[in-house]
Amino acid sequence: MSVARRCLLGIFCWLTAAGAAAQEENLLSQVVDVERAAINYMLHCQGCHLPHGAGAGTVPDLRSTMGKFLQVPGGREFLVQVPGSANAALADGALADLLNWLLVTTSGDQLAAGWNPYTAGEVGRLRSSPLLKVTEIRASLIARMALR
Ligand code: HEC
Known part of the structure; x- marks a missing residue:
């Protein structure tokens, strides 16, 4: 129906x-601390990503694809290594919480049942190896999503 x-x-x-x-x-x-995640989003991300992750211009709309990155190989890593995440002035645990909160609030319907939230340890490991070709890697991940 x-x-x-x-x-x-x-x-x-x-x-x-x-x-x-x-x-x-x-x-x-x-999400460990929903309020902290929402405030960190406002302070560190919203200037570019706008309220609710809507994005504009070259800043992607997180609502349409964020959860889908978790469905393709390399996408989980990308969400942490993308410069806006990796370079944020946030401790690993706060960034993990912020990403988990964003995934739930912007694209919860794209998350598989039983998905694994990020942990501080995983985020710390991933953000220490920055992406060199962000645009190319993003494009290849989006292309893989389209094939699914
Ligand atoms: C200066 C503007 C800016 C800020 C601030 C920013 N981002 Fe972004 N973000 C972008 C752009 C542009 C992209 C597209 C990939 C790229 O070119 O870096 C992006 C991509 C992303 C993506 C991958 C989604 C996709 O479709 O590519 C995530 C996740 C993300 N940002 C999270 C964050 C988080 C979390 C914060 C705050 C801690 C943040 N961003 C702060 C501009 C920004």
Whole structure:
């Protein structure tokens, strides 16, 4: 049944919305400190990525693809190694939390059930080897997403 048809039947629409909210709450429980992540986003990322990760111009819209990077080889690493993440003046644990929060809030519907949130150790390891050809690597990851 289409979403519009479900929504015509009021109660099902409400149930769908309640289900999505419960799902997001469940995913958010994997973020250690939601408030800190939201504040760090405002302070360190929002200037370019805009509220809700919408992006503009050359800054990508995180809502359309962030979760999909986790579905292709190399994408998990890329989300940490991309300069905006890797060079942020944030400790590894705070960056891990911020990325997990962003994944849940911008593209929670793209996350596989049972996905592994980033840990401080993984983030620390990945950000110590910066990307040299960001644009090329990003393009090849996006191309792989399209093949799926
Ligand atoms: C100066 C502007 C700027 C800031 C500040 C910035 N970013 Fe970005 N971000 C970009 C651009 C541009 C890209 C596209 C890849 C590239 O060219 O670096 C990007 C890509 C990304 C991506 C990969 C998504 C994709 O589709 O390529 C993630 C994840 C990301 N940024 C997270 C962050 C986080 C987290 C912060 C804050 C800690 C942040 N960014 C701060 C400009 C910025």
